[in-house]
Amino acid sequence: MKKLGVALLLVSSGLACAGVVAPQKDAALTPFPTARWNALLEKNVDTEGRVSYDRVDKAEVDKLYASIAASSPTTSADYPTAKAKEAYYLNAYNVLVWKNVLDRLPKLKSVDDAKLSFFVFTKFEVGGKAISLKDLESDIIRPQFKDPRVHMALNCASAGCPALPREAFTADRLDEQLDREVRKFVGEKRNVDYDAAKKVVRISKIFDWYKDDFGKEPQKVLAWINGYRAKDAQLATDSKISYIDYDWHLNDEHLLRR
Numbered sequence: 001m002k003k004l005g006v007a008l009l010l011v012s013s014g015l016a017c018a019g020v021v022a023p024q025k026d027a028a029l030t031p032f033p034t035a036r037w038n039a040l041l042e043k044n045v046d047t048e049g050r051v052s053y054d055r056v057d058k059a060e061v062d063k064l065y066a067s068i069a070a071s072s073p074t075t076s077a078d079y080p081t082a083k084a085k086e087a088y089y090l091n092a093y094n095v096l097v098w099k100n101v102l103d104r105l106p107k108l109k110s111v112d113d114a115k116l117s118f119f120v121f122t123k124f125e126v127g128g129k130a131i132s133l134k135d136l137e138s139d140i141i142r143p144q145f146k147d148p149r150v151h152m153a154l155n156c157a158s159a160g161c162p163a164l165p166r167e168a169f170t171a172d173r174l175d176e177q178l179d180r181e182v183r184k185f186v187g188e189k190r191n192v193d194y195d196a197a198k199k200v201v202r203i204s205k206i207f208d209w210y211k212d213d214f215g216k217e218p219q220k221v222l223a224w225i226n227g228y229r230a231k232d233a234q235l236a237t238d239s240k241i242s243y244i245d246y247d248w249h250l251n252d253e254h255l256l257r258r
Contacts, residue, residue, distance in 0.1 A: 019123065020123045020124070020125065021100075021122060021123070022125075023068075023070075025066055028067050028069065029063055031076060031078035032064075032068065032078075032091060036063070038167055040060055040061070040064075041164070041166050041168060044056050045166045047166070049161075049163025049165070050164075050252065051251055051253060052252075053102060053105060056102060058102055061095065061102060065095060065099050065124070068095060068126055069124070069125035069128065070127075070128070072088065072129075073085040075127040075128060081171060083174045085144075085145075086147065086169075086174060087168075089136070090154065092136070094153075096124045097133065099124070100124075100133070101157050109249070109255065110158075110249050111157055111158045111250060112158075112248035115248070119133045119134045119156075146213075148213045148214050148224065149178040149179070150178070151206050151213065152181040152184075153165075153177075153178055153181055155251070157250060158246070158247060158250065159247040159248070159250075159251050160244075160246040160247035161251060162181060163181075163184065165177065182228045186228050190204075190244070191203065192229070194233070196236070199236050201222070201235055201239045201242075202241075202243065202244050203221075203225070203241060203242075203244065204246075205244065205245070207243070208243045219238065221241075222236075222237045222239060
């Protein structure tokens with residue numbers, strides 16, 4: 001769908017130019033309460049990374065958002081290391097996605113139906129600064145950390161996304177967690193579908209949209225993927241590449257089980 005068509009659709013649905021979502025600052029918990037986010041994930045995310053949004057405690061999500069609004073690596077000394085900062089932003093992004101979804105239910109069935117509003121027009125406070133999900137990813141997370149693995153940690157509430165892990169990211173375990181999520185992602189046929197006999201591979205659109213982060217050139221992208229694939233499942237780096245259609249349906253446990 002062309003951008004203009006999407007914009008018109010958003011305006012007609014009343015979701016465009018949603019502005020800044022106001023946090024409940026009087027409920028702010030600082031620094032970011034990792035244990036509380038962890039508890040929400042454990043309770044509401046299944047083993048496939050699907051979310052039971054109908055069970056999510058909205059008040060707890062609002063408190064997490066208030067914390068994100070009040071404290072960030074640019075405003076607080078509570079995130080002293082690069083790993084602490086990266087873990088903060090990954091958790092913040094995923095919390096804000098939940099907030100975005102919960103504010104749109106029960107109408108939202110597919111993120112594609114409100115893509116511009118969801119990622120661009122709606123802004124959230126992060127450390128006192130208004131920012132969209134797109135800008136949080138593209139202006140902060142990607143350029144600051146230059147870590148391609150973040151693409152398997154940022155969850156956009158869609159079925160085509162990497163599975164949402166059932167635990168919060170933490171500074172002391174971040175490398176372990178990110179490596180695990182990448183191995184899981186590239187090991188799933190829905191994301192990397194390889195025909196060794198024909199030397200043809202179909203891969204997630206994530207490797208197309210963000211190819212610069214994975215080496216840009218097709219051979220380098222496949223080599224990056226191989227770094228996290230099992231030894232007996234390596235891809236020929238001169239394979240012909242095509243991309244798997246992205247599934248924007250909401251990653252709601254009940255919707256995806258139907």
